[in-house]
Amino acid sequence: MPDKIRVLLAKPGLDGHDRGIKVIAAAFRDAGMEVIYTGLRQTPQMIVAAAVQEDVDAIGVSILSGAHMTLFPAILEEMKAKDAEDILLFGGGIIPEEDKQELEKMGVAKIFTPGTPTTESIQFLQRTIAARRK
Amino acid sequence: MYSTNLLEKLKARLAKWNETAEKTRQKKSKPRFFTVSSVDIDELYTPDKVKGADNDQYYLDNIGLPGEYPYTRGVHHTMYRTRLWTMRQFAGMGTPKQTNERFKYILKSGGTGLSTAFDLPTLMGYDSDHIRSLGEVGKCGVAVDSLADMEILFDGIDLSQVSTSMTINSSASMALAFYLCVAEKQGVPFEQVRGTLQNDILKEYIAQKEFIFPPRPSIRLITDMMEYCTKHVPQWNTISISGYHIREAGATAVQELAFTLADGFQYVESAIEAGQDVDEFAPRLSYFFNAHSDFFEEIAKYRAARRIVARRMKNKYGAKDERSWLCRFHTQTAGCSLTAQQPENNIVRVALQALSGVLGGTQSLHTNSMDETLALPSEKAVKIALRTQQIIAHESGVANTIDPLAGSYFIEALTDKMEAEAEAYFEEIERRGGVLECIEEGFFQREIARSAYRFQREIEEEQRIIVGVNDYIDDGEEIDIPVLRIDKQVEVDQVAFVQKVRAERDEAAVKAALAKLREVAKGSGNTFEAILECSRAYGTLGEMCDVLREEWGEYVEPPSAMVAS
Numbered sequence: 001m002p003d004k005i006r007v008l009l010a011k012p013g014l015d016g017h018d019r020g021i022k023v024i025a026a027a028f029r030d031a032g033m034e035v036i037y038t039g040l041r042q043t044p045q046m047i048v049a050a051a052v053q054e055d056v057d058a059i060g061v062s063i064l065s066g067a068h069m070t071l072f073p074a075i076l077e078e079m080k081a082k083d084a085e086d087i088l089l090f091g092g093g094i095i096p097e098e099d100k101q102e103l104e105k106m107g108v109a110k111i112f113t114p115g116t117p118t119t120e121s122i123q124f125l126q127r128t129i130a131a132r133r134k
Numbered sequence: 135m136y137s138t139n140l141l142e143k144l145k146a147r148l149a150k151w152n153e154t155a156e157k158t159r160q161k162k163s164k165p166r167f168f169t170v171s172s173v174d175i176d177e178l179y180t181p182d183k184v185k186g187a188d189n190d191q192y193y194l195d196n197i198g199l200p201g202e203y204p205y206t207r208g209v210h211h212t213m214y215r216t217r218l219w220t221m222r223q224f225a226g227m228g229t230p231k232q233t234n235e236r237f238k239y240i241l242k243s244g245g246t247g248l249s250t251a252f253d254l255p256t257l258m259g260y261d262s263d264h265i266r267s268l269g270e271v272g273k274c275g276v277a278v279d280s281l282a283d284m285e286i287l288f289d290g291i292d293l294s295q296v297s298t299s300m301t302i303n304s305s306a307s308m309a310l311a312f313y314l315c316v317a318e319k320q321g322v323p324f325e326q327v328r329g330t331l332q333n334d335i336l337k338e339y340i341a342q343k344e345f346i347f348p349p350r351p352s353i354r355l356i357t358d359m360m361e362y363c364t365k366h367v368p369q370w371n372t373i374s375i376s377g378y379h380i381r382e383a384g385a386t387a388v389q390e391l392a393f394t395l396a397d398g399f400q401y402v403e404s405a406i407e408a409g410q411d412v413d414e415f416a417p418r419l420s421y422f423f424n425a426h427s428d429f430f431e432e433i434a435k436y437r438a439a440r441r442i443v444a445r446r447m448k449n450k451y452g453a454k455d456e457r458s459w460l461c462r463f464h465t466q467t468a469g470c471s472l473t474a475q476q477p478e479n480n481i482v483r484v485a486l487q488a489l490s491g492v493l494g495g496t497q498s499l500h501t502n503s504m505d506e507t508l509a510l511p512s513e514k515a516v517k518i519a520l521r522t523q524q525i526i527a528h529e530s531g532v533a534n535t536i537d538p539l540a541g542s543y544f545i546e547a548l549t550d551k552m553e554a555e556a557e558a559y560f561e562e563i564e565r566r567g568g569v570l571e572c573i574e575e576g577f578f579q580r581e582i583a584r585s586a587y588r589f590q591r592e593i594e595e596e597q598r599i600i601v602g603v604n605d606y607i608d609d610g611e612e613i614d615i616p617v618l619r620i621d622k623q624v625e626v627d628q629v630a631f632v633q634k635v636r637a638e639r640d641e642a643a644v645k646a647a648l649a650k651l652r653e654v655a656k657g658s659g660n661t662f663e664a665i666l667e668c669s670r671a672y673g674t675l676g677e678m679c680d681v682l683r684e685e686w687g688e689y690v691e692p693p694s695a696m697v698a699s
C-alpha cells in the first residue's frame with residue numbers, strides 16, 4: 001500500500017473566505033489523505049516553507065479576491081527558489097476561464113472553479129500523484 | 135387562530151386522511167423533503183402544528199399587528215404601502231476617482247443612497263503600498279488610504295443630501311473619520327451627516343475573517359465610536375449587525391439567525407457595560423440578513439428575528455423606547471447560491487430570494503448579479519438585478535398587503551420553531567461563557583464548517599439537486615458572459631498617490647496625532663476622537679492601524695476554529 005497523499009492547503013493574500021478550503025480539507029481527509037491547513041493570510045514564502053517542511057505531495061491554494069494573477073506566480077517563483085518544484089501546485093476560487101488557462105500554462109497543475117464536485121479534485125490528485133510516484 | 139374544539143374534530147379527520155395518504159406515501163418523488171438548512175419539513179401543516187394557537191392570546195402575543203410589539207408582522211404600521219423598501223445596490227472598484235464617477239451616475243439616475251465597497255487592503259488596515267497589498271489594490275472595492283482619497287471619492291457630492299453606507303469593519307473607525315472630515319471641509323454639520331457603517335467585528339471572527347485586532351480592543355473601538363456618534367453624529371447608524379456573511383460561510387438559517395442576534399446582544403451588553411443608556415444607542419442599531427434559496431424558511435427567519443429582538447430588548451435589556459425594540463434590517467440575496475454553470479439561471483434564483491426578503495418585511499434589499507461567481511458584476515448584470523426588485527415591487531402585487539403569509543400554519547409553525555431553536559443556541563452560547571469565549575474557542579466556526587460540509591455532501595450524494603451543477607447539466611457549455619477586469623494601472627496609481635500624500639503633509643502634525651492615538655489606545659480615552667485627529671492631519675489608515683496593532687496585537691485564529699468539520 002503506497003504512502004498516504006500529503007496535502008498542504010493554504011489561503012494566501014488578504015482574502016478571508018475560507019468556506020471552500022475547509023470543505024476541501026474535510027473531503028480530502030475523508031478520502032484518506034493527510035491534510036495540513038495553514039490558516040489565513042499566508043505569504044508565498046510561508047506557504048512554500050511549510051510545504052517543504054511538511055514534505056507534502058501537493059499544495060492547494062484557494063483565492064476568491066481576484067489577486068490570483070499576482071499570488072499564483074509568486075508561489076511558483078518561491079517554489080523555484082526553494083527547489084520545491086517537485087511539489088504539485090493546484091488551486092481553486094473565482095477565477096475567469098482566461099486566467100485559468102494562463103495559470104495552467106505557467107505551471108499550476110490545475111485550477112478548479114465553483115461548483116466542482118470534491119470527488120473530481122480528489123481523483124485528480126490521486127491520479128496525478130500516483131503517476132508521479134511511479 | 136382556531137378553537138380547541140376544532141382540534142378534537144380535526145384529530146379524527148386526520149387519522150382517516152392518514153390511512154389513505156399512507157397508500158401513496160410509499161412512492162416518493164425524492165428521498166428527503168428538507169430545507170437548504172437540512173431541516174426536514176412535514177408533509178402537511180394543519181392547525182394543530184401551531185402549538186398554543188387555540189388560545190386567543192397566541193395571536194395577540196406572538197403575531198399581533200405590524201408596527202406593534204413584538205413586530206412579527208413588520209416594524210412599521212403600513213409597511214410598503216407607505217414606502218417601498220430601499221433598493222440599495224453595492225458598488226465600488228478601482229481608484230476613488232472611478233468610484234466617484236459611478237456614484238455621480240447613481241445620483242444622476244435618481245438614487246439618494248450610496249453603498250461603498252472597499253478593497254481588501256483598506257479593510258485589513260494596510261496602505262496601498264504595503265507589501266501585503268500587492269495584487270489586491272482596487273480589486274474587491276475602492277482603495278482608500280487617507281482623507282485625500284475620501285475627498286476624491288465624494289468630490290462634488292453634497293454630504294448633507296445623501297445617505298452613505300460603508301461596508302467596512304476592522305478599520306471602520308478610520309473610514310468614518312475620513313468621511314466626517316470631508317463633511318467638515320464641505321461645511322456640513324455632523325448632525326446632518328447620514329449613513330450606515332457595517333462595523334460588525336464579531337461576525338468577522340465568526341465568518342468573514344477580515345479581522346485585525348483581538349476581540350476585546352475591537353469592541354472598544356466600536357463602543358467608543360457609538361458613544362461619539364450618539365453625541366455628535368446622531369443620524370448615523372453606527373453598526374449593521376450582519377448574518378449575511380455567517381450564512382455565506384455555510385451556516386444554516388437557524389445558525390445565521392442565532393449567531394447574528396447573539397452578536398447584536400453582545401454589542402448591547404458591551405455598550406451598557408461602558409455606561410451608555412440602552413435607549414440612546416439601540417434605536418440606531420440595525421441588522422443585515424441573507425436571503426437564501428429556501429423560500430419559506432427565509433420568511434420564517436425574518437419574522438422570528440423581529441420577535442426575538444423585540445422580546446430581548448424589552449424584557450432583558452429594559453429598553454423603554456419602542457425604537458429600541460425594532461429589528462430593522464437590510465437583506466442581500468445569497469451569493470453562495472449562485473452557480474458558475476448556466477449563469478443566466480442565477481437571475482431566477484435571485485428573483486425568488488428577493489421575493490422572500492420582501493415577504494419577510496425587509497427595509498432594504500441588494501439583489502446579486504448573475505455573473506458574480508465569475509468576477510465583479512458587469513453593468514448589464516447589475517441592471518437586471520435592480521430590475522428584478524422593481525418587478526417584484528410594481529408588478530407582482532406582493533407589496534399591496536402587509537405580511538401576507540401570516541396565519542399560514544406552515545409559516546407560523548416554522549417561525550415558532552426557529553425562535554425556539556435560536557433560543558436554544560443562546561442558552562448554549564451562555565453556557566459556554568458568552569459570545570467572545572465562543573469565538574476564541576472556535577465554537578461558531580466549527581458549527582458553520584460542519585453545516586457547510588454537510589451541504590456539500592448532500593449535493594455530491596445527490597440528495598440535493600442544484601440545477602446545472604449536479605443535474606440538468608449542459609454538456610460542453612461555453613460560458614459567454616463578459617467579465618469585468620480591474621486594470622493593473624489602478625494599483626500603480628494608488629501606490630504613487632499615497633506616497634505623494636505622505637510627502638506633502640505636515641509631518642509633525644501627523645506624528646503628534648499618532649502619538650496621541652497610541653496614548654489613548656494604551657489608556658482609557660475615546661479612540662474615535664484620536665482617530666479623527668489623525669485623519670484631519672492626513673495620517674493614513676495603515677499608519678493608524680499600525681499604531682493599534684503595536685498596542686493591541688493582531689488576532690490569529692485559534693487552531694480550534696480552523697478545524698474543517
